[in-house]
Every structure is written in structure tokens, then in C-alpha cells.
Amino acid sequence: MNEHGSDHPDQQKEALQYQHWQAEYQLWRQKHLPPTDALALLRSEAREVTAVLQEPMRAWIMQSYGLLLPDHIFTFWTFWLGLGPIEREAITRFIYPAGLFSFFEEGGRERTPREGLDHRLAWRYYLDPPEFLTVLTGDADGLHYGLWYDTPHALPSFVAGYYSRDADAIRYAGRTLLEVLHATVERTERDWYPPANVREGEEDLFPTWLLRDAITEYETIDQRERGNASLEVFIHDALQERLATYNGIGVRVPPPYNQSVPQPCHVVYEAIRSDAPEVTTWITEAEQACEKGQPAFALVLGHDLHWLSAGQPHREEAAWRLLTRAYEVLGYDALATIATLHHQHRNLPSVQIY
Template sequence: MQQGQREAVAERVARDWGLELPEPFFVFAEFLDALDPEARRALGDIGLSPCGITDLFRDPAAPPRDGLDARVHGRYYRDPPEFLTFLHGGSDGLHFGLWYDDGRTCAGVASYRTLDGGGIDRTARTPLEAVRAVLERCWRDLDDDPSDDEETAAHRTRLGLLRRALTGFGTADRTETGLAHAQAYDLAAPPADHDRVTTLDGGGALVAGDTVDDRPPHNAADEYRFATHMYAVLDNAEALRARHTEALRRCASGDPAEALVLGRDLHWASGGDAHREALAAELLVAAYRALDRPALGGVAAAHHRHRALPRVEVLVPGPA
């Protein structure tokens, strides 16, 4: 990757999204550029393919199609405004995004499956850590596979080449492989995060202030009980109307916490309901404005306008 290309991508994201791309993202791009054909095939073997914001390395000036907003490129229906997609994961709509909950700087990597019932996973700190986790899960599956045929052996060889390429750019300190890697880095319960508040999507919201339910810190809630309670609120039209009104009142009075968390919950649980979509957008735009996070407010508004898109490819890159 040439310096000019790097600068052009960074400038495009800063201009159109209002966000700063982190150094680990550029390391990830360099890793992709350096892959030989067998390692690149291995990346496909495990279902990973660059997408979203990574597409800008092909053409930093790529315009959006059909007059759409560039900020919805790679943006899936349930993606919170804090989520900036850069990698597709293959099965069940798994995809990965840079996570921007302060409205400007990246706080790590998030992922979830659009076709699954699970929430957002924020275990990985960098794109390379996310790729390594997927690779080692596949290695664990090979370890559990009793077959020893030629195809399995070739697959294992390609994965080994991919691991060698990856550790040349990052995660070399992680000497564990397969199940041991998952046990060391993926399966441990994350500690309570007192800077963030529990949200229905599992990602947590970076905000201080009071919430109607006195929500616990991120990673400290009983997820099942919290989800049961919040879906009951969202399914009750009168209760939801009261929550929405109270959230906007608090936000106007200088406490945007309830507007942010309720907006995030409604965005996640919209399920194609136009009323919920509209309430979510109103709350989120108000909360981000109060929190001085204009980039996220812009993304929330753009996403609301385009949530019905049948596909997430919006930018049209020029010839490679």
C-alpha cells in the first residue's frame, strides 16, 4: 500500500464519515496486500472477505450509486451508527466493523451475525485479532475432525500459511492455536465496563447519566432478563410512547443517556417496523447532538433514510 493511497482513504473517511481510521486498520490493509495466492485462498476458505470501508483501497474516490449516501456503504440493517463495516465473515451474515462510540476515534472491533439471534461481540481489539480468532476457530474444527484425507491436509496447510502471514503483521505474541487460542482470548467473560451502559444489541453505549431503568454497566447485566424486560417495553405501545417522551425530555434538559440507550435498543429491535425505525432515528440524532458526536448523528440520519436498501454495496469503484 502506497503512502498516497493510505492518505487518500483516510481523507475520504474523515471527510464523508467524520471518523479517524486507526493505525491497526492500515496494518490490516497491508496484511491483505501481502498475501500470496495460497494464503489468500485460505482467507476465503474460512469465509473472510474484505468489504465495506476496505473497498476504498481499490478506489478512494469511488462515488455512491443511484444518489445514495456514501455513509451507508456496507451498513447492514441492524448496524448501530458506531459500527463501520470492513470485513465480511461468510456464514449467517457475520461481519466485522471498526467501533466508534466516542464519535471520532476507534475503540476496537465489533462483530455480529445479521441472520442470527446473537448480539454484538467486541472481544477483538484490532482487525488482525478478529481474523486470527476466526482462523483459530477453524483450526479447532480441523483438530476435531477425524478425517485425514488429502483435502483436509491441504486445507490445514493453507491455514498454516495464512497464520504465518498474519503473525508477520500482528498477534505473534499469541502462541496458542485452535481451542487453546479460543480459551485464552475469546471465551473468558469480559469484565464490567463502567464507562458504558448496557444496551439490547450487546455493544454497550458510551455515556454518563441516568437511565429510566438504572441500567447496569456494559457486561454486568443478566442478558436474558434485560432483553426480556426491554422487549416487553418495546412491544407495549403506551409504555414505549412514555419512554420516548421521557428520553427526549431528559436529553433536552442536558442528560442524553436515556435517549442514546433507548435509541440504540429501538434501532436494534426495529425489525422492519417503520414506527420503531423513526423513533430510533429521532432519539439517536438528538442524543448524538447533545453528546457532540455529529459524525454518528449523520450516520444515524443517513441510515434511517436508506434502511430498506436490498443490498449494502453502495460505492461504485473504478476499474482495478
């Protein structure tokens, strides 16, 4: 009987196959990684650099954005700086630090945006909601990940991601940046295992396993922020407490402001896409609700109009007006400022502003 409690021939064959590839991987790992003491020194130096950076970076982001930085962003930066050459090559198949991480680099906070622009516009894509702050970029179709701030008065709720050039929806990507990377690596590992031959293992699977091993060195540091629940359970629970928006991620509105929204998002979608006259009515109703201290409808409708703007100035204007009005009622000044800056410069030709 095999280790999984079965003597089925196919399972035995699979177990032997896995043992073979693990043995091949260990040989490959020894060949490609730096010596143990050199790798340990690299990791140690990364921790020291990040430790010095933490307080200045937190203060700068609070001054520039009015937002709090989570601990896990520093865990990821320590992880990134501590990667050896082959590990660095492996991770760049999946993601690169971007957005807020550009301020972590030497001289990053001293750069001056082009005339008339603001740091808060760096790496802000056309469809990015104000709550979304880019931190990682991917390998295709404008894939990028961002910290999601339901409120500027607390740490980000999670990490979200989407493809800016194929924007079907924004998705929950993880509770911490390392969880985002780990989930991506696991999906790729499932696609690549088992390899057809040793060559394929060396080119694709083994670097992925190497990156997985590096991630596990740091994951326990994220435990406090990540919690014990699986990512699937977290996503399920998060969706239950959010008002639905057409971009897929929803919004969280705290009591006593979390009244129900009168129109389901699929109805709103059809009306916005066809520029139906009822959209104007809904905008007026949402603004009137804000006057009565109830911003939920304005926040939801503002997000839908923002996501479905499609380069239409009247949708962009209405989205900005509703979002900033909702943020005003909620006391979310930092998000209101980001929304206004983005509205003023929403059609920048590039997310690079320096």
C-alpha cells in the same frame, strides 16, 4: 517425561501426533508457498503500496465520514495485499475485505453512489448502529465486522461483528482486524485438529496453519493498539464501563453524561416487542432528559429501538429521533449524520450502492 512435564501415555501420544502433523505441514508449506525471495518481494511491495495510500485515505475518510482511521486498518491492508495465492485462498474461507476497504481499491474513492445516495451508506445493513462501520464480510448468514466508534472524536474502540440474517447479538470481535482474523483461525484450528488423515490435513488444517503463520508476521505491528491484555480480559473490562443495550454491545457514555438508565434492557425488550404503551412514556422521558443535558437514556433506548425495529416505521422513527438527539447533546455530529442517512434509506434492497 514429555515437554509438558508429564509422562502420561495419552499426552505422549498427543505430542508425537502433533510432531508428525507439524512435519507434514512443513513439507506441504514448502511445496505450496512461492520461493522465499518472491514471497518477501510480494510483502515488500504491499508495504510500499499501503504507505502511499495512508495519508490520502485518512483525509478522504475524514472528509466523507468525519472519522479517524486506526493504524491497524492499514496493517491489515498490507497483510491482505502481501498474501500469496495459496494464502489468499485460505483467508477467503473466513473473511473478505468489504465496506471501508472498498475505498482502498484503485478507483474506489472516485465512484459515484446511485442518485440520492451517499458513500456513508455503502455496506450499511439494516441493523447496523451508526457507530458500526463495516470493514470485513464473512462466509455465511450476512456475517460482517465493523469498526466501532463510541465517539467520532477518537479512534474506534474495537472491532465488532454479527450475522445480519441471524442477528442474535453484536459481539466484540477484537481490538484490531488482525486480532479478529487470528481469533477466527484459532477457533477453526481447534475444530480441525487433529485431522483424521493426511488428505484432511492438506485440505483443511494446513491452509489454516499457513494463514496463522502469515498473521504472526504482522501482529507485532498491531501491538501498540492491541495492548498486552488477552482479548477475554479486554472484553470483560469493556463491558464494565458500558451501559447495556439489547443488541449486546452496549454504549459508552462519557462523564458527566453517564447517568444510570431507569429501565433494564430485558424489560425494554419485552415492552418494545409487544408495543406496550410504556415505550411511548419512556421515549418522552428520554427526550426530556436530553433537554436537561442527560442523553444516556435516549442513547440506550434509541439503540434498543433501532435493533428491534423489525421493519416497523414507528420504531425506526423513534430510534432515529432518540439517537440523533443524544448525539446532538454529546456533540457527535458525524454519528448523527450517519444515523439520519441510514434512517432515510434504511430499507435499501442491497448494501451495494454503486
